[in-house]
Amino acid sequence: MRVIVTPLHLTTHLTEMVPLCWALRAAGHEVLVVGAPDLAGVSRAAGLNIATVGEPVNMIESGAPYMPRELFPAEALGRRDTEAGRELWRQCAAAFAPEAGQLVDAYLALSASWRPDLVITDSMSLLGWAFGAAAGVPAVLYHCGVAPLLGPFEEQAQLLLEPLRKRLGLPRLPAAAAVLDPCPPSLQAEDAPPGHRVRYVPYNQAGVLPDWALHRDGAPLVCVSFGSILAWSGPRPLRAALDAVAALDGVEVVVTLSAANRELLGAVPEHFRLVEALPLNLFLERCDLIVHHGGTGTGLTAAALGVPQVVLPQWGNGFDFGRRLTEAGAGRSVTDRAGQDDTDALAGVLRTVLHDPAFRGSALRLRAEIEALPSPAATVTLLEELARGTARC
CATH class of the missing domain: 3.40.50.2000 (Glycogen Phosphorylase B;)
Structure with a gap:
């Protein structure tokens, strides 16, 4: 099985997906990380091949000028039931939406050449939503931690992605065959899209034990x-x-x-x-x-x-x-x-x-x-069944 993995362009989101990538490789499957050049170092350090698309993003540094220091802590984000909170979550969706239109064609061209059997994409990546839905193979959303994505974030994302959805001829975004959730039930946001539980395995890159x-x-x-x-x-x-x-x-x-x-x-x-x-x-x-x-x-x-x-x-x-x-x-x-x-x-x-x-x-x-949750290795069977078209999700 050939699997493309598309994280959000933050190294911490890639590291959260690394144990699942290792489990796929250990089971004999090919894994290709696809993302911004910023992810290349972390991907290689984890022993994973990567294809870079687009220019360096560095979401933290590039976003710093737009994040006034008086905003922190951004208390409204803790209240999605208030207009201030809803507006901040809408702004988050608006920040992620432009690259979906800018890069999805390049992702699809790479996919057509590499020919994956399955796509696993970060559930916070709107680019991943579009790519996964249009790739022509089963797409799996992966929650990187707590995923409060319903409500204002998804509403705004759907609105902003509507022209792209129509251009790609897709019935809906995202079009996931399954959702994987490594966040334990006790910690996951109540309105997170439900998914198959998978054990969170800590990986914070490698180091020397002092x-x-x-x-x-x-x-x-x-x-x-x-x-x-x-x-x-x-x-x-x-x-x-x-x-x-x-x-x-x-x-x-x-x-x-x-x-x-x-x-x-x-x-x-x-x-x-x-x-x-x-x-x-x-x-x-x-x-x-x-x-x-x-x-x-x-x-x-x-x-x-x-x-x-x-x-x-x-x-x-x-x-x-x-x-x-x-x-x-x-x-x-x-x-x-x-x-x-x-x-x-x-x-x-x-x-x-x-x-x-x-x-x-x-x-x-x-x-x-x-x-007590299923390990990443145990989750590989589900992904294999999805690629064969036999899983019921």
């Missing part, structure tokens, strides 16, 4: 990780988290960040350990708490490893992730700027989640829920 991760002195270990969101939000959310963590007594602290974000950060306490390019799944299981921005790659990695979390959501589906995590009892979410900027109050939230064993218990139950 000695400090092997030798703990007994003090609680707190991880702070804010991913690439700082290019949009600026350092304020991370600074707020670090100030609150600094107010905790008797803890070790590890902060993951890029070299660029290190320059933004300024001074930090001497006992904070700053690490660059170190995969979370390499050391996070040894942590007692993680504080992060609600990115579902970060959050699902913590959930899969049974680590309690405090979420300071800034954008997108981070608000849904934080809300569902709180409901599951595996952590807390502080959604408003006032709460995130109140160092004393935030430190109190951290102490509660760190020291109350109920949060660890809920986090371990969440881990068990994830481990």
Whole structure:
């Protein structure tokens, strides 16, 4: 079987799909990642072939000038039942729609030459919606984490893609033969399109296990990780988290960040350990708490490893992730700027989640829920049946 995989043009979305790609390769199938040149390095590092289409995108850097710092946290995104929230989700759809019309023909030309038997596309990629529906083979949508895609996002996307749908002669977008969902039921948004559950396997790229991760002195270990969101939000959310963590007594602290974000950060306490390019799944299981921005790659990695979390959501589906995590009892979410900027109050939230064993218990139950789901390897059979036209979805 020959499979084309099309992520959204964010490296974190590709890394979430890598374990499924590995499972397909291990079963003897050919896999070709198709995407922007930005994904080439991550794809090759994961041992996956890639065909690049179009120009470099770098969605984080290119979007930074359009993301005013006062927007963060974008609290309205946590409320899709308000007009402000609906408008922000419409804007998200509007940001993704243009490339669908610009690149779908190039994707289809590549597909006609490579001749896949199946297409797997990121469910947030409107380009993927169009390509998957027009490729002439079964198309599978893959939820990269929490997927609050119904309501205003999909309504606006359908409206903006209507001219393209007509040009391609398609009855509807997307036209999925199946949906794969690696987000456990306890954390998935209630209105996410239903799908076949698949176990989330943490992959945050590869790294070298540091000695400090092997030798703990007994003090609680707190991880702070804010991913690439700082290019949009600026350092304020991370600074707020670090100030609150600094107010905790008797803890070790590890902060993951890029070299660029290190320059933004300024001074930090001497006992904070700053690490660059170190995969979370390499050391996070040894942590007692993680504080992060609600990115579902970060959050699902913590959930899969049974680590309690405090979420300071800034954008997108981070608000849904934080809300569902709180409901599951595996952590807390502080959604408003006032709460995130109140160092004393935030430190109190951290102490509660760190020291109350109920949060660890809920986090371990969440881990068990994830481990009980079908593995990526078990999911390959479904994909094989879809390619043969025998699956009933």
